[in-house]
Amino acid sequence: MEIKKSNQTDSAVYADALMIREAVFIREQGIAPQLELDTVTPATWHYVLYDDQAHAVATAxxxxxxxxxxxVQRVATLKTARGHGYAQALLQAMMTDARKRHFSRLVLGAQVTAQSFYAQLGFVPEGPVFMEAGLRHQAMQYTL
Incomplete structure (x- = not known):
């Protein structure tokens, strides 16, 4: 397993991230492409986890x-790769990076169906449930 990251939209990492997001959010969950494929800036870091066969399987x-x-946004794991701890490993690497860069908090909007996954990592819900892209979400935060 290997985690790569990039803030460049012309990188292989970004292309792999988009491939995973298209498979999970657009094809599997039915989210409209114009809602999923938004604009990013160089301040955005894309993370991709590659399995032992060097296949891109998870992103955030x-x-x-x-x-x-x-x-933290766009956390996704390919359906065929779920249940192996890839998203957990990816988020833990992101937590480590955020600490190293002297951030003190992570926030995210969790799909309600994935809220327990984030809670297991130490994220705490904040505020009311809200709708985003036609799906129920819950704001959550993690203190580093």
Whole structure:
């Protein structure tokens, strides 16, 4: 297993991240492409986890909200690769990177169906459930 990251939209990492997001969010969950494939800036870091056969199987991205908080988004694992701890490993690497860069908090909008996954990693729910891209979400935060 290997985790690679890039903030360049012309990188192989970004292309692999988009491939996973298209498979999970657009094809599997039915989210409209114009909602899923949004604009990013160089401040956004895309992470991709590659399995032992060097296949891209999980992704997430992280963008600073401000000097203390990173926003985690687009956490996805290919359906055939679920249940192996890939997303957990990816998020733990992101937590480590955020700490090294002196951020003190991570926030995310979890799909309600995935809320228990984030809770197992130490994320705590905040505020009311809300709708995004036609799916119920819950804001969650993690103190680094």
């Amino acid at each position: 991205r992280m963008t600073p909200n401000d000097d203390t908080t990173q926003h």
